[in-house]
Amino acid sequence: MGTAVATDVPSIVAWCRGYLANLLDVEEAEVDPDADFDRLGVDSALAVSLLVEVEERYAVDIAPEALFENPTITAVATYLHERLR
Template sequence: MDTSREAIVRWCQEYLGNLLEIPAAAVDPAVDFDRLGIDSALAVSLLIEVEERYGVDLAPEDLFENPNLDAVAAYLHARTTPTVA
């Protein structure tokens, strides 16, 4: 599975686009979730899907610290990229 930031952003755009019933390209990764119309129920849905897809536990508080898809993708990418010892 591609865990690059770009791939994570694309997947999140497609997922949120389906939930919001808009084209994935209309989900601007730099715009905050609240401006995209993502309420708490949609945010929880995204958290669940992210955990299932990427194996990364994303707490609701993490969305406040990472309020848009670009920030979430960077957060997930940092946690899915193996570190070299």
Template sequence: MPAQETIVQWCRNYVAQLLDVPASEIDPEADFDRLGLDSALAVSLLIEIEQEYGIDLPPEELFENPTINAVAAYLQAHTQNVVA
């Protein structure tokens, strides 16, 4: 599994693409709704994360972890538990 920082950067790039803005404008600490992600875009992110990292990420996790940093931390913790 890539480092948490790598996951954050991947998510920032993906969200920037979705919103058609530079990745540098995507604050990984900002809530998804503040970034401008509606539920359809959030589901798109969820699907891409699952494809990119091979981890099933339940939709409710986006609500419980509503920032890029939180999602990256969740993915990192979840993979370590699976590997361990």
């Protein structure tokens, strides 16, 4: 089994920022964790991709609606952290 994945909010935020920066082909510093996904240029296809990766990385099922209810990286990280506790 691989190394444990950190599930604190800052670690989740950092991973999501890096993942989206890679998808959007921008510097990680340009991905504001408190900006709405649409402002970051995250369309529904990218949001689903993030959702799938988060589910695989953290071994948790998340309803797609959760991204609409938590439309920022920080909100998703907080939501995920609560689900993992």
